[in-house]
Amino acid sequence: MDLLTLLQVLDATVRLSTPLLLACLAGLFSERAGIFDIGLEGKMLAAAFTAAAVAAMTGNVWIGLVAGIAASLLFSAIHGLASITFRGNQLISGVALNFLASGLTVLVAQAWFAQGGRTPSLQGAARFNPITLPFAESLSGVPILGPIYAELISGHTILVYVSLLVVPLTWWVLFRTRFGLRLRAVGENPAAVDTAGISVVGLRFAAVGICGVLCGIAGAYLSTGLQAGFVKDMTAGRGYIALAALIFAKWRPWYALTACLLFGFLQAIALRSDLIEAVIGFRIQIQLLDALPYILTVIILAGFVGKAIPPRAGGEPYVKER
Amino acid sequence: MQKMPQWADVVLIPLISLILAAVLSGLVILAIGENPITALTIMIDGAMGSKYAWGYTLYYATNFIFTGLAVSVAFHARMFNIGGEGQATLGGLGVALCCLYLPWPHWSLAILGAIVASAAFGAFWALIPAWLQAKRGSHIVITTIMFNFIAAALLNYLLVSVLKPVGSMEPATGKFPEPTHLPNFAEMLAPLGISFSRGAPANVSFIIAILACFAVWALIWKTRLGYEIRAFGHSESAAKYAGISPTKIILISMSISGALAGMMALNNVMGEAERLVLNATEGAGFIGIAVALMGRSHPLGIFLAALLFGVLYQGGAILSQDTSIPVQIVLVIQALVIMFTGALDNMVRMPLEKVFLAFNRSSAKPTTKPTAAE
Numbered sequence: 001m002d003l004l005t006l007l008q009v010l011d012a013t014v015r016l017s018t019p020l021l022l023a024c025l026a027g028l029f030s031e032r033a034g035i036f037d038i039g040l041e042g043k044m045l046a047a048a049f050t051a052a053a054v055a056a057m058t059g060n061v062w063i064g065l066v067a068g069i070a071a072s073l074l075f076s077a078i079h080g081l082a083s084i085t086f087r088g089n090q091l092i093s094g095v096a097l098n099f100l101a102s103g104l105t106v107l108v109a110q111a112w113f114a115q116g117g118r119t120p121s122l123q124g125a126a127r128f129n130p131i132t133l134p135f136a137e138s139l140s141g142v143p144i145l146g147p148i149y150a151e152l153i154s155g156h157t158i159l160v161y162v163s164l165l166v167v168p169l170t171w172w173v174l175f176r177t178r179f180g181l182r183l184r185a186v187g188e189n190p191a192a193v194d195t196a197g198i199s200v201v202g203l204r205f206a207a208v209g210i211c212g213v214l215c216g217i218a219g220a221y222l223s224t225g226l227q228a229g230f231v232k233d234m235t236a237g238r239g240y241i242a243l244a245a246l247i248f249a250k251w252r253p254w255y256a257l258t259a260c261l262l263f264g265f266l267q268a269i270a271l272r273s274d275l276i277e278a279v280i281g282f283r284i285q286i287q288l289l290d291a292l293p294y295i296l297t298v299i300i301l302a303g304f305v306g307k308a309i310p311p312r313a314g315g316e317p318y319v320k321e322r
Numbered sequence: 323m324q325k326m327p328q329w330a331d332v333v334l335i336p337l338i339s340l341i342l343a344a345v346l347s348g349l350v351i352l353a354i355g356e357n358p359i360t361a362l363t364i365m366i367d368g369a370m371g372s373k374y375a376w377g378y379t380l381y382y383a384t385n386f387i388f389t390g391l392a393v394s395v396a397f398h399a400r401m402f403n404i405g406g407e408g409q410a411t412l413g414g415l416g417v418a419l420c421c422l423y424l425p426w427p428h429w430s431l432a433i434l435g436a437i438v439a440s441a442a443f444g445a446f447w448a449l450i451p452a453w454l455q456a457k458r459g460s461h462i463v464i465t466t467i468m469f470n471f472i473a474a475a476l477l478n479y480l481l482v483s484v485l486k487p488v489g490s491m492e493p494a495t496g497k498f499p500e501p502t503h504l505p506n507f508a509e510m511l512a513p514l515g516i517s518f519s520r521g522a523p524a525n526v527s528f529i530i531a532i533l534a535c536f537a538v539w540a541l542i543w544k545t546r547l548g549y550e551i552r553a554f555g556h557s558e559s560a561a562k563y564a565g566i567s568p569t570k571i572i573l574i575s576m577s578i579s580g581a582l583a584g585m586m587a588l589n590n591v592m593g594e595a596e597r598l599v600l601n602a603t604e605g606a607g608f609i610g611i612a613v614a615l616m617g618r619s620h621p622l623g624i625f626l627a628a629l630l631f632g633v634l635y636q637g638g639a640i641l642s643q644d645t646s647i648p649v650q651i652v653l654v655i656q657a658l659v660i661m662f663t664g665a666l667d668n669m670v671r672m673p674l675e676k677v678f679l680a681f682n683r684s685s686a687k688p689t690t691k692p693t694a695a696e
Contacts, residue, residue, distance in 0.1 A: 092660060102657075104654055107354055111354035294471045
């Protein structure tokens with residue numbers, strides 16, 4: 001395998017990791033605050049549709065992005081209402097939201113565009129186009145580093161770079177700010193936070209809101225960056241892979257980046273099964289590659305490779321003592 | 323103190339939740355430019371208007387009874403088995419292997435074999451997450467989700483590479499041999515002199531599903547094991563103190579749950595398709611969640627909720643044929659039912675409790691019976 005092929009695979013890895021990473025960090029905020037969210041999938045799907053639909057109608061992808069985030073936030077608000085305000089079961093709420101997104105997106109897409117549950121193809125300013133970083137052309141002649149810069153680092157859409165910046169930002173917010181400390185505390189021991197006179201409900205809604213924004217960007221990236229338009233159920237289980245990555249990362253931002261790159265890499269090489277055969281000499285079933293993120297997560301969950309300990313108050317609605 | 327009479331908890335709350343879900347679904351239909359009343363008439367007529375329609379409705383209901391019971395048994399032990407889809411997939415594999423590779427002389431024997439095979443495969447698929455929960459503390463919801471995906475990939479591999487007959491292009495097993503054919507309603511009712519639509523897929527496994535309802539009822543409320551499962555579900559620490567082993571309860575209740583989900587394959591694989599195809603479960607494992615929530619985890623409630631979802635699925639299919647409303651409307655209704663009966667339960671319950679408390683107070687004062695306070 002030559003350098004160019006390797007770079008192509010890594011390039012695909014970065015592109016495919018981006019939605020996973022954004023959704024994974026979204027889940028990180030929510031779960032660190034004690035709200036389980038298996039509705040990542042649904043939020044992404046709702047955002048993917050809304051972003052593509054609005055971008056198609058306005059011709060401006062940025063308005064689409066804002067609309068996608070708004071749709072995702074709406075789903076977050078429902079999740080917050082059910083699991084924080086009414087202290088319902090967070091898992092059931094997430095399941096319901098996933099179905100709601102899966103059904104509503106097709107219903108509305110059919111009503112608006114009548115193209116069998118998809119949006120029209122996006123072109124030009126209606127989607128995020130690759131950005132060529134400065135000097136990519138002129139430096140591509142430099143051996144090894146040139147192609148790496150031109151092929152791998154340059155030439156992604158803006159959202160890819162944004163998602164990579166969200167990783168240190170998440171780390172900084174969670175571990176270096178007062179808000180982050182409180183947010184983590186509310187996921188471990190909400191009663192202590194409440195005793196300190198800080199609103200548990202407010203903090204949890206803030207976390208769920210951040211989760212909504214990040215899922216919105218992830219969804220918008222899927223339909224306006226990675227692909228040019230929305231198709232039915234286009235998230236294809238990415239929300240669940242992100243959830244798996246979150247456990248794999250043990251609820252930490254930098255580990256999340258590693259986990260998402262790994263799972264993105266698995267998706268990228270699943271698309272190039274000819275390459276695997278050329279490199280290792282025998283054929284690996286694509287289905288095994290598809291299942292690998294889930295199998296790895298089960299192994300991690302089982303605690304055979306280091307223990308994954310979730311936030312202690314995760315999934316528990318907080319009831320104030322009277 | 324009882325805040326509400328039991329009938330309100332069992333009947334009124336699910337009913338109000340259902341009405342809320344129906345009203346919102348109607349608004350959705352209105353918003354996409356169709357008439358909700360017309361849609362409702364088409365759905366009801368399409369699901370209950372003829373024997374043929376009933377044949378489909380009861381076929382879907384059979385699937386949902388099995389998966390609903392599966393989710394409910396886990397609920398009683400306070401576990402959320404979201405893996406019904408994967409367990410039903412594995413159950414299908416069990417049925418397919420049993421029907422294809424064993425020489426059955428007659429369907430009555432074949433169905434017994436298939437019950438054992440589907441239940442064993444389904445239970446096995448639930449047992450691994452259960453063991454991980456009991457012994458390693460891995461969250462059962464996450465592991466069962468992961469096992470859904472692993473099951474899908476496994477079946478995909480087996481159908482594409484192993485079980486597909488030589489020369490066939492389609493990822494499916496060959497047709498099951500003739501003696502394993504389960505009688506459908508038309509064949510069952512013909513000896514009684516009743517005619518039924520020949521084309522409808524409802525079959526003898528509907529009877530098995532009803533028997534399963536009775537079996538689950540007896541298990542949960544009439545046996546020592548059922549008592550232990552419920553005790554564990556109410557309070558793990560109290561159950562432990564009473565000498566009930568958490569590991570045992572988790573393993574047993576999840577195995578029963580997985581076995582019930584696996585037995586769904588009797589209906590969709592053995593009864594209807596008579597071969598194993600990709601994605602044979604069609605999401606029925608997830609509908610079990612809605613059915614169990616709506617049926618309040620009681621077999622009678624589950625039976626009624628499964629019938630309702632059967633009507634919804636068949637009606638939704640007809641609706642998408644006759645109008646421009648896509649079949650995904652069913653997903654929306656399903657989501658709303660799960661939302662209102664599951665996650666937003668308190669939204670309905672809290673105001674209702676206040677109403678009942680106010681009502682009790684005003685009615686208790688003039689009589690001042692001591693029983694009213696109890």
